[in-house]
Amino acid sequence: MTVRVVYLCEGSSDEGISFHIEQIAAECNVDIVLSIPDFRLLPESFEKTVAGKLEAVQKLGGNYDLAIIHRDADRDGTGARRGEIERAISQVCPEMDFVCLIPVTMTEAWLLLDEDAIRQVAENPRGRMPLSLPRAAHVENIADPKQRLKEVLALASDLSGRRLKDFQKRFSQNRRRLLEQLDRNGRVADVPSWRSFREELEEALARVSN
Structure with a gap:
């Protein structure tokens, strides 16, 4: 059977995770159809909570077997x-099965582990400036991984002045590219929040596909 999956991401730049959802499903030999609702099309009065997003999906006529719900842990914690x-x-x-996708503390923590991808996205693949990237075991302890990622990308770009400012304005796009290029079998596989998400997704796919 084909499993109907809806992915509720926190923002449009998080849509890059959809590629990995599809690839993990393929590795599990589960055929899925993945939908990503664009909540930006809804009125400003739309309630941007998890419950509000689920209610909006229902009102739009969505009928799904599995929901993947993304919420950064931030300061509130995984629990x-x-x-x-x-x-x-x-x-x-x-009645709907679901998977929790909860990066600790933010999705950006997952993106601080692949030096080659960072240098590629920074458009300076042959750069040699040391980036001092964290170890997988410590990356979830970084207080502000988003700011750290901005700093690392700027350092990897080796740009300055106006060119650096122009590059930094593209952070959202660069973040999305890094997310799409994430090596899910690389160093991020040692990060507990990623490992938990992947295991939970594989178990849910097995349940709903039977």
């Missing part, structure tokens, strides 16, 4: 985010 997701599912669509 609080998982509880938030579980309550929303129970309230809005208790």
